[in-house]
Amino acid sequence: MSNIVFRMDNTSLTYPQHRYEKKKGFDKTTIGPITLDLYQGEVLGVIGRNGSGKSTMVRMMAGVFPPDSGEIEYSGSISLLAGVGVGFNNLFTGLENTYLYGSLMGWSRKKIDGMLDDIIDFSELDNHFYRSFRTYSSGMKARLGISVATAFTPDILIIDEVLGVGDQSFKEKSQKRVREMIDKSGTVVIISHSAGLMTKLCDRIALMHEGKIVFVGDPTEAFIKYKDILDLRESDNSSE
Amino acid sequence: MTNDSPILKPMWGTRSIIRSPLSVITDTWERRELVRNLIKRDLDTRYREPWLGxxxxVIEPTLLAIAYTFAFMILRGKSDPSYAIIVLIGVIGFQLFVKSFTDAVNTLSKNVNLFQFTRIPKALFSVSSMLTNLVLALVSLLALIPWFFILDLEFQAELLLIPLWLLFIGFSGWSLGVWLAPLALRIPDIVKLTQFITKIGFFLSPVMWTYEMLTKLVGDGPISILMHLNPVLVPITEMRDIILGTSSNVPPWGYLLCWILxxxxxxxxxxYFEAKAHKAVVAA
Incomplete structure (x- = not known):
């Protein structure tokens, strides 16, 4: 087995309850405890029903959400690709938003300068790149978002369901771009509901259910177990 | 494990809450490119659209000062040519304080979407708002220039201290507001409460009144001590003294008290912000 580049050890996070939830006596939502190692060069898929804790787990992995307990260790740089377009300013031009986004990600101006041609080419925005962001259509906003967000390749790349933006040709183009990033990045974690994409791309798949990883391993086996969970859920619903 | 195995570093291991006051300064320096872009964003958001940019x-504090001066003249029934500049300095200082305070209180709620997608020092956003307000206050000082000619005031080296006093006012507003940000994200009533406090604060701050009026009214008893805890009292008084060439004789303990809070x-x-902000963002 290759070297470990990322490790989550008994990591858990409990969502604080709002006053309404406390009043109604709702159970607290806890993600974890999760123990997971990532190996250099592997692509790990994460699947599970909506609300199973996938996005929270990857946010803990990316250092966006600090865990309540447990340890997270990593080497190199980690980047979370999620919520394309977050951080953009409506009054700014595409160019200004590129610098703003880059500085939010911690990239230096020099580094952004070096990536600029690639961002303009990939986004296909041409002269619109120098116009105000608020004049963009939703497709153009998505193009700029994914172009900027995928311009830099980290050592560990985490992708949270961002491959479905833009029109069909841009979707294909961005999926190709992400595949290139996967090839360049040492290690990738990817969340997607697309079974075809996941079995094709991933070396291992982690199946999440009710905030915990219930299976990690062969992609085909993971989807069989996922189907069992969905079937069980359906039969529970129909018996009610 | 092979010899060239990557060395793993803890993601949150070095995060020490006690170091937070220092971390704000080091983060601001290390991420100065981001701070610069955020200041540009905030300035553009406010002034890119209006025709007068x-x-x-400059126009806003000038109009406010004219309105307050007019109201004061009606109330007191006499006109003092230097009163308008006294009010103008008060308006610039007080607005800087209030804006830095409210921006710091709202920093998490305004940027929560961003904080849920990127790992970023959250306090930086309130620092950049404070610096934006400081830049605007410095630009507002241009409104004082005509008064130097009208009142025949001297351009002296001490005027260079004005930006430092403004920096202190901005810092005061920010530091009083930043700890409330995690609470304001969870309890919206905090925002309402701070709006109320700033309205009351206008009357308790030397915008329409001066240090001289205060000492005449309350002497140097306990009320005076309490009033000196207002972080804008001494800075606004000092700025007025520098510009008008007067001396309000603020006692040494007055300077000390304005720093305490x-x-x-x-x-x-x-x-407190470092301890609570992350969890507040998770819950939002």
Whole structure:
């Protein structure tokens, strides 16, 4: 087995309850405890029903959400690709938003300068790149978002369901771009509901259910177990 | 494990809450490119659309000062040519304080979407708002220039201290507001409460009144001591003295008291912010 580049050890996070939830006596939502190692060069898929804790787990992995307990260790740089377009300013031009986004990600101006041609080419925005962001259509906003967000390749790349933006040709183009990033990045974690994409791309798949990883391993086996969970859920619903 | 195995570093291991007051300064320096872009964003958001652009930074306090001076003249029934500049300095200082305070209180709620997608020092956003307000206050000082000619005031080297006093006012507003940000994200009533406090604060701050009026009214008893805890009292008075060439004779303990609250809130407020902000963002 290759070297470990990322490790989550008994990591858990409990969502604080709002006053309404406390009043109604709702159970607290806890993600974890999760123990997971990532190996250099592997692509790990994460699947599970909506609300199973996938996005929270990857946010803990990316250092966006600090865990309540447990340890997270990593080497190199980690980047979370999620919520394309977050951080953009409506009054700014595409160019200004590129610098703003880059500085939010911690990239230096020099580094952004070096990536600029690639961002303009990939986004296909041409002269619109120098116009105000608020004049963009939703497709153009998505193009700029994914172009900027995928311009830099980290050592560990985490992708949270961002491959479905833009029109069909841009979707294909961005999926190709992400595949290139996967090839360049040492290690990738990817969340997607697309079974075809996941079995094709991933070396291992982690199946999440009710905030915990219930299976990690062969992609085909993971989807069989996922189907069992969905079937069980359906039969529970129909018996009610 | 092979010899060239990557060395794993803890993701949150070095995060120490006690170091938070220092971390704010080091983060601001290390991420100065981001701070610069955020200041540009905030300035553009306010002034890119209006036809008069940045001129509003001068027009707004000038119009307010004219209105307050007019109201004061009606109330007191006499006119003092230097009163308008006294009010103008008060308006610039007080607005800087209030904007830095409210921006710091709202920093998490305004940027929560971003904080849920990127790992970023959250306090930086309130620091950049404070610096934006400082830049605007410095631009507002241009409104004072005509008064130097009208009142025949001297351009002296001491005027260079004005930006430092403005920096202190901005810092005070920020430090008093930043610790409330995690609470404001969870309890919207906090925002309402701070709006109320700033309205009351207008009357308790030397915008329409002066240090001289205060000492005449309350002497140097306990009320005077309490009034000196207001972080804008001494800075606004000092700025007026520098510009008008007067001396309000603020006692040494007055200078000490004006530092106390901002420093206490800076030290403990940044620690509280660091301890609570992450969880507040998770819950939002």
């Amino acid at each position: 940045y001129s509003w930074a 901002p420093m206490i809130f800076y030290l403990f407020g940044t620690m």
